[in-house]
Amino acid sequence: MSQKDNFLPRQIGDAHIRLLRIFKVVVESGGFAAAEVQLNISRPAISQAVTELESLINARLCHRGRSGFSVTEEGEIVYQATLQLLTGLEDFRSQINAINRDLKGELNIGITDNMVTVPQMRITRALAALKDRGPEVVINIRMIPPNDIESAVLDGSLHIGVVPDLRTLPGIEYQPLYQEQSLLYCSYQHPLYPQDDRRLSDKKLVDYDAVLPAYAQAAQIKKQQMILKASASSTDREGIAFLILSGRYIGFLPTHYAQRWVTEGRLRPLQPEKRFFHTHYSAITRKGARPNQILSAYLEELAKTADEE
Secondary structure, rough: OOOOOOOOOOOOHHHHHHHHHHHHHHHHOOHHHHHHHOOOOOHHHHHHHHHHHHHHOOOOOEOOOOOEEEEEEEEHHHHHHHHHHHHHHHHHHHHHHHHOOOEEEEEEEEEEEOOOOOOOOOOHHHHHHHHHHHHOOEEEEEEEEEHHHHHHHOOOOOEEEEHHHHHOOOOEEEEEEEEEEEEEEEEEEOOOOOHHHOOHHHHHHOOOOOEEEOOOOOOOHHHHOOOEEEEEEEOHHHHHHHHHHHOOOEEEEEHHHHHHHHHHHOEOOOOOOOOEEEEEEEEEEOOOOOHHHHHHHHHHHHHHHHHHO
């Protein structure tokens, strides 16, 4: 691009914010094709919006083409600045809305994968109650790994997150939610499925391929997993389920998540009285965050769900 003196105007209007929002979704989606589904606008329109933004900022924000999509150094700076801008706008909206009784604005929540089958459904019930209190509240859910949730809560792009209790960060408040049990499973197609659990020793178990998580785990969880023959990995529990259901791997899954396949006879736990671990989950918010009427209302409803159990 030419080095002409052409930047965003002093007054940033709705049109400029729209371009920044489109660019944000493109970055978070990993390209134009995935962003097309998220934004519900055509790929040429997305490309035109990003090109227009690049012209305004006078910098190339991303590489796209046959070699794939990637964000440039300048694009990463614009992306981070966009997050700060949109978070600031939402903070402003929340503070102004706090003057009124009506709940208006957004709740941005990040959740670890495969929590929807947790039988207590505290998150779901609290979201329903929030929507009853504020019909105009817009709820945005992001299903992302725990580390990304923590980072997003700390930088303000998420108001609240749901993560496993693997560590305690000083800038975060924790509200306990669930205790989840995980068991070691095999598929009905696996050689271990018909075998007697009483004959299943650690030495025999290591003869079979296992899929392990490629994300952080607590020490007591690692202790259970270290006896397995790690032959595959997955960044989430759905991937672990895929490989177990292939009949070629064994692995740990939460009982609530695996139950549908157990009921169908497609999975069974191996030595459930011995091979298990528990994971605790908490709702997290940023310490010292500015007052947010919608977040406060959601936390109130979340606390009520504990009393209902």
